[in-house]
Amino acid sequence: MFTMEELEQYAQGCRECRLHKKRTNLVFGEGVTNTVLMFVGEAPGADEDRLGKPFVGKAGQLLTKALTALDFERSKNYYITNICKCRPENNRTPTEDEAEACLPFLRRQVLLIKPKIIVCLGATAAKYIIDRNSRISDIRGQWFERKGYYLIATFHPAALLRDESKKRLMWDDLKKVKAKYDEILKEL
Ligand code: URA
Secondary structure, three states, X not given: OOOHHHHHHHHHOOOOOHHHHHOOOOOOOEEOOOOOEEEEEOOOOHHHHHHOOOOOOHXXXXXXXXXXXXXXXOOOOOEEEEOOOOOOHHHOOOOHXXXXXXXXXXXXXXXXXXXXXXXXXXXXXXXXXXXXXXXXHHHOOOOEEEOOEEEEEXXXXXXXXXXXXXXXXXXHHXXXXXXXXXXXXXXX
16 A cells, blocks of 8 residues: 555656646645545646645635634645646546546545545536536535545535635535534544
């Protein structure tokens, strides 16, 4: 079994799909690796590609602000990554073959971290983690229990930048995550 550092090093050389050709940086993931809480987004945007870190652009800053308000800190209690580790040009949705090529990295990250809660940020993460045919507006805010993981989806923070009315719903979802997190920590 790889350590997270070894897995990242291996990923840095990945050429499994066309996205490697245009990357500035592969964005592997960031945060605490012995944690119960993991967030998964879609794929890096321009800022993430430039800096090599997930969720550091405008959408990421919005998410980080909401998480901080719930006392979730990247350096303290969660890990965050994406379905695809390389940026699709013009921030298009990753294709199925790009997602499939990258999913083995996410599966290994999950095996290493062993989170109890996995939060899917947006439709792409929900599709590959919860249900291939799901609609984000139908399943968001609901818990799914699979193989000992609690799974939940909420809107992608970029969707909140386009539609302010989603902020309230995402906040409700994140409060559910916080309640579950507190409950799990009490049991540990
Ligand atoms: N959007 C994502 O889905 N992931 C990032 O890392 C940044 C923006």
